[in-house]
Amino acid sequence: MSSPIRKKALAAAAAVGATGLVAVSLVVGAQTSAASPVSLTLNYHCDYPLVGSQGMKVVINTDLPDSVPVGKPTGVFDIKAVATVNADTVNGLGLIGATTLEGESNASAKVEAPGINLPVTVKMAVPKTNVPASGELPINVQGQTPSLTFQKEGDAKITVGDIALKVTPRKADGSVTEITPDGTINAPCKQDAGQNNVLKTIKIGEGGGTPTDPTTPPTKPTEPTTPPTDPTTPPTNPTTPPNTGGTKIGYNIAGQTALKALGSTAPIKGSFDADADLGKKTFVGDLKLDPSHTDFKLLGFLPGGSDIKVVQNGEQHGELVDKGFVAHVKFDVFLPTINLFGIPISSDPKCQTTAPSTSDLKTAPDFDLLKGGKLSGTYSLAAVKDCGGLNDYINWFVKSDGNTLELNLTRK
Numbered sequence: 001m002s003s004p005i006r007k008k009a010l011a012a013a014a015a016v017g018a019t020g021l022v023a024v025s026l027v028v029g030a031q032t033s034a035a036s037p038v039s040l041t042l043n044y045h046c047d048y049p050l051v052g053s054q055g056m057k058v059v060i061n062t063d064l065p066d067s068v069p070v071g072k073p074t075g076v077f078d079i080k081a082v083a084t085v086n087a088d089t090v091n092g093l094g095l096i097g098a099t100t101l102e103g104e105s106n107a108s109a110k111v112e113a114p115g116i117n118l119p120v121t122v123k124m125a126v127p128k129t130n131v132p133a134s135g136e137l138p139i140n141v142q143g144q145t146p147s148l149t150f151q152k153e154g155d156a157k158i159t160v161g162d163i164a165l166k167v168t169p170r171k172a173d174g175s176v177t178e179i180t181p182d183g184t185i186n187a188p189c190k191q192d193a194g195q196n197n198v199l200k201t202i203k204i205g206e207g208g209g210t211p212t213d214p215t216t217p218p219t220k221p222t223e224p225t226t227p228p229t230d231p232t233t234p235p236t237n238p239t240t241p242p243n244t245g246g247t248k249i250g251y252n253i254a255g256q257t258a259l260k261a262l263g264s265t266a267p268i269k270g271s272f273d274a275d276a277d278l279g280k281k282t283f284v285g286d287l288k289l290d291p292s293h294t295d296f297k298l299l300g301f302l303p304g305g306s307d308i309k310v311v312q313n314g315e316q317h318g319e320l321v322d323k324g325f326v327a328h329v330k331f332d333v334f335l336p337t338i339n340l341f342g343i344p345i346s347s348d349p350k351c352q353t354t355a356p357s358t359s360d361l362k363t364a365p366d367f368d369l370l371k372g373g374k375l376s377g378t379y380s381l382a383a384v385k386d387c388g389g390l391n392d393y394i395n396w397f398v399k400s401d402g403n404t405l406e407l408n409l410t411r412k
Contacts, residue, residue, distance in 0.1 A: 324363030
């Protein structure tokens with residue numbers, strides 16, 4: 001029983017993608033006029049499997065000219081940026097065994113000049129990036145802008161937009177994780193609302209600020225080159241925005257419990273949905289089990305049977321450990337009907353144990369949070385109450401220690 005967790009992968013790549021977006025939106029070159037330092041910080045939230053919506057901050061530092069001539073190519077311009085993904089995302093990568101990630105991003109931007117509104121989408125490579133064991137993950141990126149030519153005087157405003165990621169986290173042996181069927185994550189990254197996303201407004205020619213309808217639109221930018229991964233002067237490492245909520249995960253449950261005193265087993269089916277805090281590596285959850293039944297033979301030869309109803313007692317808690325978890329479950333056991341020789345000896349729906357049962361359920365070593373696996377533990381059953389005139393007799397074959405749970409969890 002674990003956390004709701006195929007939503008969160010993985011913002012490290014998103015960070016690189018964001019810097020690619022910046023490269024697209026820069027549309028002027030240092031060669032055109034004297035350049036001025038420009039710095040822009042933007043926050044994003046990216047939606048991933050497993051870890052859900054996670055924050056990412058991108059800091060862009062570059063130099064841009066204050067003006068460009070009419071009718072002449074701007075040339076390309078170098079940019080440097082640092083994108084930082086938060087610790088929860090790094091924890092999520094660790095939970096699925098990822099040690100590196102790589103891929104590409106489609107970054108959007110917009111250039112507005114007299115009479116034109118030019119959307120730009122550029123594919124940028126996400127270089128192979130090592131994933132740390134914990135903490136935030138800063139990624140340094142360096143690239144070049146495309147070149148544009150403007151045909152009319154006025155102002156050109158450059159704004160930075162959203163990002164679409166396609167990244168693949170990999171394990172230490174180079175194999176893909178199973179975060180998705182093919183191991184590749186397609187994640188949209190949306191810019192947080194209320195930010196100033198204008199990189200710069202640049203004067204075109206001598207009449208900047210007095211736009212007129214152009215007769216010829218600016219030349220569409222060409223694909224920028226793939227950025228190297230180690231700029232010589234990275235900007236200050238920013239603090240990333242927080243997660244917007246817990247990481248959710250759900251499992252279907254199938255298995256059985258062995259009842260020691262009765263020498264019998266009962267099937268178990270149900271579900272577990274949890275909300276995990278990846279930073280603290282803890283979770284709380286909701287356990288739902290279907291009614292069940294066990295047939296037994298008292299003293300090895302007296303045939304009997306009992307219906308069983310298990311109800312969770314309060315929220316279920318646990319910890320994420322390595323690539324699995326430990327769930328501290330607490331539940332009440334009801335025995336709505338009990339019979340011997342086919343004759344009911346108790347039929348009160350209030351018949352139940354006098355104290356909740358508890359168990360520390362642990363996942364198997366090969367458990368996979370993305371797929372599921374085996375979960376097991378032991379528990380005790382207390383004496384019963386409200387089971388009719390034969391209550392004390394029923395206690396004799398219900399109260400017990402060392403009962404076992406053997407469960408198989410599969411992701412919803």
